[in-house]
Amino acid sequence: MLKALKLPPATYQHKIYPGGKNRVTVTFISTLELLDDSLVPSSIPGAILDSYEDAEDSAAMEAIRYMENAYGKEMRGYHYTHVKRLENQVTHLVKWLTSSNETIKKLRKTCYYAVRYMNSYSAQIENTTAARHLKGQDNTKGVMKT
Structure with missing residues (x-):
């Protein structure tokens, strides 16, 4: 999706919580507009879940919702x-x-x-x-x- 919008790729940070729970935060540039001569990244955390894959999917879905709201368009895969x-x-x-x-x-x-x-x-x-x-x-x- 970011590639289609000609934006740099996202990065994912993984954090393990007590009880083996996982949370992934996705950081990405949501616009190419500069603020003080630099691109402003957005960080969106996902839900705290049992598996890493589910936590990553949760963060990705939250980022997609954020982008849909920011651009006012529905993302289609x-x-x-x-x-x-x-x-x-x-x-x-x-x-x-x-x-x-x-x-x-x-x-x-x-x-x-x-x-x-x-x-x-x-x-x-x-x-x-x-x-x-x-x-x-x-x-x-x-x-x-x-």
Whole structure:
């Protein structure tokens, strides 16, 4: 990225913290404008992380964000279109999941009411059968043998 902006390359300083944690600070020249006849470097620290590679990536991402804000432009890498396509897919999948969750809620409610209705209907049949049996009007003898 710096090469594309015709800026000198960045340098990375690595510091180890207690517990084997790593922090990388990236120092780079963000503009070719001179201040008191010298280029002004910018130092951006990354997060304190377990691995050196993750700490270096964190510092690089912070530097990219800094440059994006400083120049007001979005930096695009070789995989920019792929990343944007994946972001769009994630957005689509989140919408689809939200819609699916709503459908599941509606189906669950429908099943709940159907089971309640069937339970009520079954209880009504049992009560009617018991009442007929007590009155001696049970015409269902022999219909269902178990």
